[in-house]
Amino acid sequence: MKIDLQQVEEAAKQLYIRAVKLLPPDIKRGFAGLDASESDPTAKRILGTMIANIKVAEETDNLLCQDTGIPIYNVVIGRSVEVDGAGLKAAIREGCARATREHPLRSSVVHPVTRKNEHTSCGRGVPVIHFDFSDDAERLSIEMVPKGSGSENNSWLRMAIPAEGVDAIKTFVIDCVLAAGGKTCPPTIVGVGVGGTADLCVHLAKVAATRPLGSRCTDREGAKLEKALGQAVNTLGVGPQGLGGDSTAFAVHVETAATHITMNPVAVNMQCHSARRARATFSPQGIEYGY
Amino acid sequence: MAHHDFTMPVSEAQVRALRINDTVTLNGTLYGIRDATQIHMFDRGRKTRFDLNGHAVIHTAPNVRKIEKSPANPSGYASVCIGTTTSDRMERFTRPLMAQCGVRMIIGKGGLREDSSAAFGALGGVYLAIIGGTAALETTWVEAIEDVDLDDLNPESLWKFRVRGFGPLLVAMDSHGGSLYDTVNAAAQARRAAALASLGIK
Numbered sequence: 001m002k003i004d005l006q007q008v009e010e011a012a013k014q015l016y017i018r019a020v021k022l023l024p025p026d027i028k029r030g031f032a033g034l035d036a037s038e039s040d041p042t043a044k045r046i047l048g049t050m051i052a053n054i055k056v057a058e059e060t061d062n063l064l065c066q067d068t069g070i071p072i073y074n075v076v077i078g079r080s081v082e083v084d085g086a087g088l089k090a091a092i093r094e095g096c097a098r099a100t101r102e103h104p105l106r107s108s109v110v111h112p113v114t115r116k117n118e119h120t121s122c123g124r125g126v127p128v129i130h131f132d133f134s135d136d137a138e139r140l141s142i143e144m145v146p147k148g149s150g151s152e153n154n155s156w157l158r159m160a161i162p163a164e165g166v167d168a169i170k171t172f173v174i175d176c177v178l179a180a181g182g183k184t185c186p187p188t189i190v191g192v193g194v195g196g197t198a199d200l201c202v203h204l205a206k207v208a209a210t211r212p213l214g215s216r217c218t219d220r221e222g223a224k225l226e227k228a229l230g231q232a233v234n235t236l237g238v239g240p241q242g243l244g245g246d247s248t249a250f251a252v253h254v255e256t257a258a259t260h261i262t263m264n265p266v267a268v269n270m271q272c273h274s275a276r277r278a279r280a281t282f283s284p285q286g287i288e289y290g291y
Numbered sequence: 292m293a294h295h296d297f298t299m300p301v302s303e304a305q306v307r308a309l310r311i312n313d314t315v316t317l318n319g320t321l322y323g324i325r326d327a328t329q330i331h332m333f334d335r336g337r338k339t340r341f342d343l344n345g346h347a348v349i350h351t352a353p354n355v356r357k358i359e360k361s362p363a364n365p366s367g368y369a370s371v372c373i374g375t376t377t378s379d380r381m382e383r384f385t386r387p388l389m390a391q392c393g394v395r396m397i398i399g400k401g402g403l404r405e406d407s408s409a410a411f412g413a414l415g416g417v418y419l420a421i422i423g424g425t426a427a428l429e430t431t432w433v434e435a436i437e438d439v440d441l442d443d444l445n446p447e448s449l450w451k452f453r454v455r456g457f458g459p460l461l462v463a464m465d466s467h468g469g470s471l472y473d474t475v476n477a478a479a480q481a482r483r484a485a486a487l488a489s490l491g492i493k
Contacts, residue, residue, distance in 0.1 A: 042461075049422050057427035066354055066374030066426040104371065106354040106446050115327065117445075150377040150401070150423060170490045178479055182401040182472065183377050185423040232486045236479045241422060242401055243463065244475040274424040 001138045003083040005091040011280040012095025015144035019278035020063045024291035026213040027275045034247040043245025065274040068105045069146030071127035078139040096127045140282040151272040154180040160264040169266045176268040177233045182242015185272035193267035196257035205269035208253035222254040300345025303415040306395045309462045311469035316458030323351040323450030329384040339440045344393030352446040366436045374426025377401045386410040402472035411466045418464035432457040
């Protein structure tokens with residue numbers, strides 16, 4: 001299957017616009033679940049407003065949140081896909097800039113030193129583009145995640161040591177949720193990276209934070225951790241928007257990687273309640289949009 | 292837990308009457324302000340031609356569309372999506388906003404800290420919590436972008452919005468030392484040991 005880069009550019013544009021407007025069904029179900037079990041009246045009112053906002057965004061064809069985020073594109077390339085990789089990167093970048101100019105969307109991206117905004121949502125190294133490969137022969141998928149800054153500003157890495165054991169990981173997650181309070185726009189998906197190198201650990205936390213609700217870590221030890229931590233964080237009472245209540249997090253997601261004999265790294269990255277993502281899948285049948 | 296409908300601007304007495312858990316709905320003028328706006332105003336000495344005295348500011352940087360200036364769109368901008376951002380980053384600007392510009396209400400999400408609380412007490416101000424991430428809804432409360440200043444900082448310009456039925460917003464920090472964030476954070480910290488114990492940590 002040969003990939004037409006013009007179609008990639010168009011998809012990269014459409015994906016950004018779709019992502020900021022349409023919340024994935026798993027997140028909507030997550031809201032329904034929290035709303036059903038929330039016992040605090042203020043928290044229940046806040047959840048109700050968040051749920052109403054999802055409907056208003058759909059009805060008015062508007063953005064869910066004003067934060068257009070840092071654009072991230074995750075590309076997965078199947079075995080029989082023929083594509084010019086450098087051209088693919090350029091096409092995604094141009095599609096991202098076109099979404100920003102043509103919709104228009106707020107460009108939330110600036111140079112880190114001069115703070116200059118090019119009003120394209122692009123800059124050095126941004127959009128962030130990740131590549132992976134799959135056995136799924138005739139398929140190329142592009143996932144777009146507009147990562148909001150309220151949650152991204154609350155990101156942590158701790159290079160714990162082996163003698164601190166798994167308790168260091170658990171304690172760190174609880175303390176990060178407490179430190180974040182209402183700043184991350186809870187209820188959140190708490191993404192936890194365990195193991196790897198420092199940079200891989202932080203990347204795993206981001207993968208975990210942006211995984212669909214209801215998915216489980218494929219490592220049994222990670223799955224055990226996410227279940228226990230998910231229950232524990234919702235006993236803290238931080239609540240929606242940090243104003244109290246049971247609904248601090250939709251879930252805790254964990255991703256793991258092997259690490260060094262001397263290392264025990266843990267990272268936390270959170271996704272806010274506007275847990276947006278969109279996906280385009282290219283196949284011989286055409287391009288299909290989803291989540 | 293009273294509800295207050297305000298047409299802006301407001302007096303010090305009106306603001307001092309507010310208590311945490313009250314709710315407020317705003318009408319008339321609302322100013323939008325952000326990190327860069329305040330860095331330029333208070334660290335780099337830039338002045339605005341707007342009179343913020345007695346007014347409310349919302350921590351925001353909106354999505355806008357450039358359009359032809361007209362009586363309905365006097366600023367040359369139409370709103371696309373207007374919401375809020377995390378207030379905590381702008382903690383150190385609360386006091387100069389109040390002392391130098393006369394601002395009485397700050398709207399945002401996630402709350403502010405001790406110095407803001409002290410400034411609210413000393414100068415007469417409140418923090419109103421709006422729900423972050425619900426901008427589609429909040430945009431329907433904004434009638435027009437009336438004017439804009441410091442627009443070289445776009446989207447972090449100083450925006451002048453005309454709003455109707457902007458709320459209800461929750462009084463989360465008042466001029467009497469009350470802060471819902473302090474209460475919730477203290478309670479959450481008190482539950483830390485039990486949460487760790489539930490994870491098998493002694």
